[in-house]
Amino acid sequence: MSDGATRVFVDAAAAADPVADAARELIAGLGLRPWGQVAASVYETGRLVAVAPWLTGHHQRIAFLVRSQRPDGAWGPPEGYALAPTLSATDALLSALADGRTGTELLAPVAGGLGALADMLLRADARTLPDTPALDLIVPALVDTINDRLAGLERAVADRLPRPPLPLPAGLHRDRLRAVRSAVAAGATLPPKVAHFYELLDAVPADAGPTLTAVGASPAATAAWLTAVGPAAGPAAHAFLRTLIRDGGGPVPCPAPITVFERAWVLSGLRRAGIAVNPPASVLESLTAATAGQGIATGDGLPTDADTTSVSLDALARLGHPADPASLWAYETADGFCTWPGEDGFSVTTNAHVLDAFGQHLTRHPGADARYRRAVDRLSGVLAGHQRADGAWQDRWHASPYYATACCVLALAEFGRGAAAAEAVDRAAGWVLNSQRPDGSWGRWDGTAEETAYALQVLLAVPTTVPRVDDAVARGHAYLHESATRDHRPLWYGKELYCPTVIVRAAVLAACRLATDRVSGVDRSVVDCGYQATKTTT
Template sequence: MAGLGDAGTCSDSYNTAFVSRVRDPDGSPRYPRALQWLRERQHPDGSWGGRIALPADRLTSTLAAVRALVDYAETTPPGPYDWVAGALRRGTDHLKSLAREWRAGPHEPIGFEFVVPELTRRLRAHGVDLPPQAWPDIHALRRDKLARMAAASAGSPSPSLSPSLRYCMEVAPDEAFVGAAPTLQSPGGSVGCSPAATAALWQSTGDARALAYLDHLAHRSRDGGAPEVHPVEAFETGWSLYHLGRAGLLPPGGAQHLDALAGELDRRGWVGFSREFPAPEADTTAMTINLLSHLGVDAASRLGLLLRYEADDHFFHYPGERGASVSVNARLLEAFNHAPGTYGPQRRKIVRFLLESRAADGSWLDKWHMSPYYATAHVCFALGRSASAEGHGSHEDRVGCGGHEGLLTRTHEWLLDTQHPNGSWGAGGGQPEETAYAILALDALAGSDLPLPARTSHLAHRYLVPYLDAGPDAFAELWLGKSLYTPTAVVQSAVIAAAHLTRPRLTTPWARGD
């Protein structure tokens, strides 16, 4: 609890690439560890990105890394940088192979439709040989996104920069920064809590607060790389406490963190992933509402705050977004379930959206996470026993709240059928984070006559226990930012909760509460 809110996210290739380009007045890299980070983490195929290959992530990460290396290839002599030419060649060759493969997989990083066309343009301007028709479809995605943002801001009395654009300012023209720093920057000096965007601001303007922010990140970096986002205290706190709360493990030390989230909700009427990111959003707001019961606060009285995110057939995370989020809608449904018998139209709308979004095998996918176990778990939280509202409202309302009538039987079967022989779930032979979500999902369903078999639980527990004391490097990057990343404390809390829920109930002293 002592460090919760400051653990942050792991280093990633995309942001590290932008930060590595920052130079001191003599032309030397200000953050040489960031450049070394890129050298050490280029994959054998020449790409950069998360350990689990996602073509769109490998595309954005490799574009950013190649752009950084181009700077050093053009302006620095051989010697300590004699490795750059080979890394640059391998990275460029990999980009050529991605001309078609980027479409593989259902996920895209944040700002994908802005980042790829602009970085491609900049590389070509520096003479990098890329296929002439590389990634043509992305331009259509960009036009669609711009149209959605324009529609979302139309008629607004005080239009402001879209959250997506604020978060991706590193691909804005240099002139976009001139004179705009006071309106773009957070109190901590960042642009959109993004190291990449903040590095771009400094390079365009020499802003001292931006450089101080980057210096702070370099000082706190464990491995020399830059994180996906910083700070991210509200998201980290909310998700971590939620996981622990589901397992009945929320300690007294969590109260101060809950108070801070509740205070933010009461002060602004919404909670963002960080106090430093000035944009109302549905997800962290709903998560905060779902945590209020731990403070003895009536969550139902705050539900009206969520109606600003209502669309025709779902709820949106941010206005103008391209593609609705399953996990966000599930979280809002869980929040509305705090008031059984009310908000029936909203609950029915979300249930329809969730059921229409479900895959044939009973699982769900989400735009914010690679793993189907993440999205599926959050739907189970909303439709399973934690949201049970039996005996209240109409039959349709009860289906939306309680998860009965066999609604999740297929999902339960999918969860049981996809466990690996070693007790894990997920990609690459199993991941502790994905295993944790599978167990949390099964636990949520256990109150709907969909039991968690003892052997399933035992195998999962045996797999998870070694990860209780694991460091950040033990967890693959599964979360979707501008590249794949890991929010360390959030993942650790899920593993702790799942390990506790699967513990041997009669043989261990701590299981008896001693």
């Protein structure tokens, strides 16, 4: 029987299981939409409005920005996470207002955005801003652009807007932006990850050409390049953008494509929860580059990284296709394992995923090189050493401590060694128990299905029959079932917080399966947590 892009096989028991059925549909979507499924991005959509108004869907993108604005004039999540999307959306609407083709209906949203920015920027401090990628490039670049647009407005329009120059946050400077722009302009070889931000750099990627699909896995960077060189110079990139625009109704996601990232996280998470699905060979094959050289990247246009490589290796092993994780040695450092060489910071979730990959290898090859055993011992201590005093972990790739805590607990519970690892798992479970909300959910700002799923995975990784744990699991499971139709809050770190929708759905399904297996007397006809097949490909 041939392997079609959407063919997925499940065993007879799984076919009667609503969770497995929903998971099967998720995996079918991996083949149907190989660039990945990510919710629309305010930041990226704003950049397309500003730098590529010639692209189809321009007015739909403007409408998306207007209806996405918060009542206080800002865009995006709470706290400093609103800064990047608010800068991008305000600049975008200001550019549309300045071109004279939209009338004056954008005056109010632009005024609201400028007011929100003035307040945010005056109160912000570089030391307390979130560690989202390239925020120190995004903020000065867009502050300068907005100030330039305000200075160039016609008097009749300018007089109706607040016009004090926007300041930079205390402690944030333009030095790095100027240095990177100068280096790019001089033709210097820069790290591949810089391509993700080319819309800020006023330059053309050296490796761009007619076969390039996406610059830096970013619609904004790709659109900026196409604006500079013309659509005819990048037919593949132009076609890719048109596909994203068509599928999103005008707005675009970021990052995209996330082919390997999405497939690895979905497959690893579902199999770890015991959900029996077998993806098409083409999907499996897309993960196998993790075994070569320095591993694999999240998607085309991004550098290889230890995080995606580790989860890909874990997924392959759980699907019965284990491979030697030797490619991960390229990321070993004095502190543990970096996400990529030269990383500014330390990621506990990357190190947890490396522990998963090495642990899988040692489980199947107990006599493997002693270097792997030493790495597992070392990572067990590294993760325990980064645990917060309250029992949680926090990471630089996700805004919620529940994600980081789940990654660390799952790795330590399955592969960790030593008393410190076991103690860390118990402390994390205590933190989760103590932070459950009255409605049964968990969450950083409010209760969410995604964070509740991670919290349940933590509790269900600890072998105990304590009544309090069983009650928390039952309440959390009920919340997942009741909240399944709600939109997911963006929590993943990118230029702004974003939501990889299929990965989040897979995490919820995994938690539903684990909770169902724990909670007695549950009717299996209602344990799909509301994820019917038709909802996984919308």
